[in-house]
Amino acid sequence: MKLKGKVHKFGKDIDTDAIIPARYLNTFDPQELARHCMEDADPEFPNKVQAGDIIVADKNFGCGSSREHAPIAIQGAQVACVIAKSFARIFYRNAINTGLPILECAAAVDAIETGDEVEVDLSNGTITNLRTGQMYQAAPFPDFMQGIMAQGGLMNYLKEKLSYQGN
Amino acid sequence: MGMTVSQKILAAHAGRDQVEAGELINCKLDVVLGNDITAPPAISEFKRLGLPRVFNKDRVVLVPDHFTPNKDIKAAEQAKILRDFAREYDINNYFEVGQMGIEHCLLPEQGLVLPGDLIIGADSHTCTYGALGAFATGVGSTDMAAGMATGEGWFKVPETIKFVYYGALPRWVSGKDLILHTIGDVGVDGARYMSMEFTGEAISALSMDGRFTMANMAIEAGGKNGIFEVDDKTIEYVQGRAKRPYRIFTSGPDATYAQIREYDVSKLEPVVAFPHLPENTKPVSEAADVSIDQVVIGSCTNGRMEDLQAAAGLLKGRKVHPELRVIIFPGTRQIYLDALRQGLIEIFVEAGAVVSTPTCGPCLGGHMGILAKGERALATTNRNFVGRMGHPESEVYLSSPAVAAASAIKGRITAPWEIK
Ligand code: SF4
Numbered sequence: 001m002k003l004k005g006k007v008h009k010f011g012k013d014i015d016t017d018a019i020i021p022a023r024y025l026n027t028f029d030p031q032e033l034a035r036h037c038m039e040d041a042d043p044e045f046p047n048k049v050q051a052g053d054i055i056v057a058d059k060n061f062g063c064g065s066s067r068e069h070a071p072i073a074i075q076g077a078q079v080a081c082v083i084a085k086s087f088a089r090i091f092y093r094n095a096i097n098t099g100l101p102i103l104e105c106a107a108a109v110d111a112i113e114t115g116d117e118v119e120v121d122l123s124n125g126t127i128t129n130l131r132t133g134q135m136y137q138a139a140p141f142p143d144f145m146q147g148i149m150a151q152g153g154l155m156n157y158l159k160e161k162l163s164y165q166g167n
Numbered sequence: 168m169g170m171t172v173s174q175k176i177l178a179a180h181a182g183r184d185q186v187e188a189g190e191l192i193n194c195k196l197d198v199v200l201g202n203d204i205t206a207p208p209a210i211s212e213f214k215r216l217g218l219p220r221v222f223n224k225d226r227v228v229l230v231p232d233h234f235t236p237n238k239d240i241k242a243a244e245q246a247k248i249l250r251d252f253a254r255e256y257d258i259n260n261y262f263e264v265g266q267m268g269i270e271h272c273l274l275p276e277q278g279l280v281l282p283g284d285l286i287i288g289a290d291s292h293t294c295t296y297g298a299l300g301a302f303a304t305g306v307g308s309t310d311m312a313a314g315m316a317t318g319e320g321w322f323k324v325p326e327t328i329k330f331v332y333y334g335a336l337p338r339w340v341s342g343k344d345l346i347l348h349t350i351g352d353v354g355v356d357g358a359r360y361m362s363m364e365f366t367g368e369a370i371s372a373l374s375m376d377g378r379f380t381m382a383n384m385a386i387e388a389g390g391k392n393g394i395f396e397v398d399d400k401t402i403e404y405v406q407g408r409a410k411r412p413y414r415i416f417t418s419g420p421d422a423t424y425a426q427i428r429e430y431d432v433s434k435l436e437p438v439v440a441f442p443h444l445p446e447n448t449k450p451v452s453e454a455a456d457v458s459i460d461q462v463v464i465g466s467c468t469n470g471r472m473e474d475l476q477a478a479a480g481l482l483k484g485r486k487v488h489p490e491l492r493v494i495i496f497p498g499t500r501q502i503y504l505d506a507l508r509q510g511l512i513e514i515f516v517e518a519g520a521v522v523s524t525p526t527c528g529p530c531l532g533g534h535m536g537i538l539a540k541g542e543r544a545l546a547t548t549n550r551n552f553v554g555r556m557g558h559p560e561s562e563v564y565l566s567s568p569a570v571a572a573a574s575a576i577k578g579r580i581t582a583p584w585e586i587k
Contacts, residue, residue: 013355013444017552021559022531026234026241028208028308040554060356063389064552065531066291068208068307089360089391090291094307144191144321154309155212158316162216 001122003080003101004130005052009114012058014041016065016091020073033069034076051078054120056112058084062091071100081120083127083138085109096145099153103127108136169421171327173362173394176302176416180285188326188423196226197301198280199314200288202270203231205307207248209289212312221256222318228260228279229253230270233527238534268499268525271295271383271467276499278408282397282415287314292467292549294385298378299405300397300415305386325391326425327362327418328353332369334433339583341477342377343469343547343567345369346384347438348430351448359389361425364418366396369432375404376473383468384549387445439545439580440565443553451570454580459564461544462493462575463556465523466530469547469568470498472505478572479511481586482518488578493520494536496528520575532556538563545574 018041020033027033038045038055055074061084062070071094074082081101095102101122108127112118117130125138141149151157170178170185178186180194199222201209206229213221221227229249234242253261260279262268271292274280282300286293289311296303306320314320330349350357363385370378378395385393395401397415405413439454441447464470464478475497487493495515497503503525506512515522521536528535530548538544538557544564546556551563564580573581 015550015552017531017550017555021554022533023554023557025204026239026245028211040559043559060359060389063355064291064386064550066205066289066293066305066307068205068289068309071307072208086356086359088356088389090305090307090386093310097307097309097313142191154313155215158313159216162218162316
């Protein structure tokens, strides 16, 4: 699957309180969360972001709390995928479990700037900066995780598995 | 290849003799936890599966602790989702306001988590239970839903970093200072995806409360879990609380470590983490003269008896500085009662502090002490991210209860030995 979108670039250690501040966690409605997505990192982000845009960030994206509201807010804002040098572990898990595409690629993060248009091929993990024509290769996901993502998240995967077992 | 204690617990729960770091495995879970923020999405996902019951109604724990007593209508609706679900699915370990405590103080206290357990919680500080020699890790709501349904979860077997602390702890240096110092050393992603194993003579000398504080903040170094050896103190703590058998695992003598880091604690002094990351640490003597508007003592990091005693020791017979507010929130109802019986609550109120019912409250900027723009707090909590306790332009500094109490008296960040 190919995605194409405009880049919003962020720094390192973007925590889940910056992605969706705790003061908005009295709901888990994606549209409502999207209105405050990335607000404490960039107050203008919820107004600027367009459907299909791509978040690019430095190391340790999504550190801090376990709130799944973080990937949900990003999906609610219709961000197509997140590319980072590395992801904090619970965010990584949550993204896979909820079906938010994420890619780890340090070289791409260094070269890509805010406003660049980028094409991502999720099937093989290639990232192309359409401004420069440069192509980068993200680390591939283990088969097991690809299986979950192909089903659109862990619950669909589980539903399939449970029905197969006759439960 | 030898396994570390974390790898052994995972292997045992996967029904395997041996696992290797990096392997993806499926494990049986002992306990699945959720709170009023993370459980509602998990419950809605769980219901999509259409199952008549959870995998084990004694092993699902629901604690409405974050925005309770309900801070607003939306929070009330979320808490009600937990309550209704607990009744409908006959969940025994649902803790209503009045019984409730901050989850990571409550579960160990109630004997719901035990040595050798594999625990997932839809809360990042689930790693706290590693103080008991359990493998406990934070996950998201979807993992919680899957865990409630199947009693199983997927894990990537982590590598382990061993942290060895030797020497005698100086007066005023607590578990909080050890863990802040460690995070300052390795950074907020220094242990990303890894197990943090805490050991050494200073750890043996540390109380259980101090160990809970340290395990609690493993996530602040990016760790998957933090874990301690089970010793006499652990057994003493667990005795009388455990209502089921438990197993003790230890790292093999030939266990493989990704890194071994050693610290001489005898040279340490209390540590303060500056905004906006827990890794921005300085010794308290270099933090002096930072003026503060609010002091918060409590949370799943430092809301236990020993923490309240340390604060009360300094506040007794003294007054909170007139230009600052002090909010104290004990971790559980039992801790609240013990503090009441020992006269600590009276000391706090006499000093001019506010004592709250157990709740996460200001720790995550929920309620009960939110900061205005430009305000500065010193807190015994675990995170000082931008906007964590209120306005995005407010600031949070992190410290031990002793430093927090000393600072409450002086109105600026103060070393405990300055209170004479
Ligand atoms: S006290 Fe703070 S860190 Fe602990 S569970 Fe509550 S919100 Fe999270």
